[in-house]
Amino acid sequence: MKSITSKKKLWIIITVAVLVVGFVFFAIFGLNKSVDFKDSYEVSISVDDYNIDNATKTQETVEKYFLDNGYKFVKDAEQLFDSSLGYKLVYKFANDIEIDTFELKQIVSGLYDASYNMTVSVEYRDVVVSNQTYFGWALLALGVALVASFIYVLIFEKGIGALTMALVSLVGSFLYFALVAITRIPTNNYFAFMLSSALVLGAVLSSGMVNRFREEIRLNDSVSNGSEKLSNPQIADKAALSSLLRFVFVFGALLIVSLVMIAFGAVTVKIIGLNLLVVAISSVFASFVGTPLIWSALKDCKK
Numbered sequence: 532m533k534s535i536t537s538k539k540k541l542w543i544i545i546t547v548a549v550l551v552v553g554f555v556f557f558a559i560f561g562l563n564k565s566v567d568f569k570d571s572y573e574v575s576i577s578v579d580d581y582n583i584d585n586a587t588k589t590q591e592t593v594e595k596y597f598l599d600n601g602y603k604f605v606k607d608a609e610q611l612f613d614s615s616l617g618y619k620l621v622y623k624f625a626n627d628i629e630i631d632t633f634e635l636k637q638i639v640s641g642l643y644d645a646s647y648n649m650t651v652s653v654e655y656r657d658v659v660v661s662n663q664t665y666f667g668w669a670l671l672a673l674g675v676a677l678v679a680s681f682i683y684v685l686i687f688e689k690g691i692g693a694l695t696m697a698l699v700s701l702v703g704s705f706l707y708f709a710l711v712a713i714t715r716i717p718t719n720n721y722f723a724f725m726l727s728s729a730l731v732l733g734a735v736l737s738s739g740m741v742n743r744f745r746e747e748i749r750l751n752d753s754v755s756n757g758s759e760k761l762s763n764p765q766i767a768d769k770a771a772l773s774s775l776l777r778f779v780f781v782f783g784a785l786l787i788v789s790l791v792m793i794a795f796g797a798v799t800v801k802i803i804g805l806n807l808l809v810v811a812i813s814s815v816f817a818s819f820v821g822t823p824l825i826w827s828a829l830k831d832c833k834k
Contacts, residue, residue: 583613588642604624605624698825700730721803743773782812
């Protein structure tokens with residue numbers, strides 16, 4: 532593995548570029564949310580048919596009607612409800628549509644023999660979601676996680692190790708924030724949890740590498756006077772290399788979990804899986820690259 536500290540300008544440029552672009556995207560577009568968590572439009576079709584098997588034919592007919600009229604509903608957001616009153620289909624739209632609810636009602640009613648006296652109702656309405664933001668909770672969770680992690684590392688490591696961990700974990704959480712803003716992955720109401728997860732994961736990985744620094748310093752100090760001792764950047768690179776397998780294992784495990792969620796989960800699970808993948812990328816990158824860079828820089832400044 533090539534030296535991490537020798538490429539510090541490259542890593543800094545990449546990190547700063549992602550953060551700047553991410554914050555620009557956020558300033559312009561904000562964070563993305565799925566249709567269930569933002570203002571939208573909704574068509575609901577209710578039929579007092581107790582045979583849920585008949586809903587499949589109704590779905591096909593309704594979706595063909597939408598397609599023929601150019602009404603683009605949000606895929607994978609459609610819902611089917613079954614109750615003692617019959618079944619109900621719900622379709623969500625990101626934009627307002629000029630839909631003739633009476634015409635759609637007649638089409639669905641035509642699927643049943645008139646002698647059945649099926650009651651069909653079609654409603655079209657705006658869905659207004661509360662504009663409550665979760666940045667306050669996100670900042671609170673971020674602060675609590677950061678303070679707890681800092682105190683933990685401060686107990687077992689010296690001040691530079693704790694400061695390194697705190698800075699690295701913050702960079703990891705900011706990278707998560709920037710990447711979800713750039714990629715437009717929906718964050719929905721679990722943004723605070725994912726942001727805190729990025730911070731905690733970065734803190735755990737960084738603290739493990741900081742512990743390796745301490746071991747390498749002890750070995751370096753035990754070198755005889757006739758041998759050349761390693762510099763702080765060299766110690767940092769050596770510890771990073773010895774930590775590589777652990778980082779690969781952690782990232783691989785999170786990658787597998789997130790891909791399984793994306794491939795086989797429902798819509799909400801897919802979105803959580805995507806966010807988990809971004810958390811893994813952000814925290815692992817920030818910890819593996821940032822820890823040796825920041826630690827060696829702080830040690831040199833102290834010297």
